[in-house]
Amino acid sequence: MKQPLHAGFQRPQQVALLGLHKSPATIALVIALVAVVAVGVLLKRSATGLKLQSVGLSPTASRRLGIPVQAYRFGSLTVAGAFSGVAGGLIVATAPFVLAEGFSSGFGFTGLVVGLLARGSMTAVACVSLLLGFLVSGGINLQLAVGVPASTVSVVESVLIILIAGASIWTTTTVRSRTKEAVLA
Structure with a gap:
């Protein structure tokens, strides 16, 4: 039996469609909505959200209140980067299903x-x-x-x-x- 060109390579799975009539919408839309709701609840209804707003509005006042400003900045940028990575992965796994230059x-x-x-x-x-x-x-x-x-x-x-x-x-x-x-x- 002839070995494939790239042994062990499996074609990745494409993101599932939502199943709406004549719509190309995928579950990426649901994932985005869940992320928006989760972040909204975190920012408006939790102590962490209040501290993040405090750090964003006045790092000096936050530091005086004992909030670790650098840790909150690093954490918020890390989470934003993670969301960007998920969004990029969903873009590649949907309609074009390829990673093209300048996509x-x-x-x-x-x-x-x-x-x-x-x-x-x-x-x-x-x-x-x-x-x-x-x-x-x-x-x-x-x-x-x-x-x-x-x-x-x-x-x-x-x-x-x-x-x-x-x-x-x-x-x-x-x-x-x-x-x-x-x-x-």
Whole structure:
């Protein structure tokens, strides 16, 4: 019997589909939702979450309260890296099922945008992620069906970011000016 080229190599298993009618959604969506809920509960309902928020807002005050700032920073970055590894593994094990050069297509930038727009809310993380995912998916479909340039999605995403950031700055400065007017009156 002829030996295979790579003895002992087994083809990895592909991530299972959710089973929705005509949907390519996999259990990666369920894993992401469970992770969002778990992190949200940890951050909002536990002492560890309160300490993490304290370290993020004021490391000096946290240090004075006896919180090991470096340990919490290291732990939070380690957990974030682990979540990124799981996400990358799920990406490789889903639709393309290959690890190709340049496969990320800006996922790191999109993750940063999601984090900045969510502003610490896990509910907002889920909503912004879905919004940007729908935007990218719709852009790919528009590119294939109508011939819209691929850069259009990046432009729309950038305009969206500018509008949300501008609205945030505007509401923050409006609240400050109203507070000053109330103090002076």
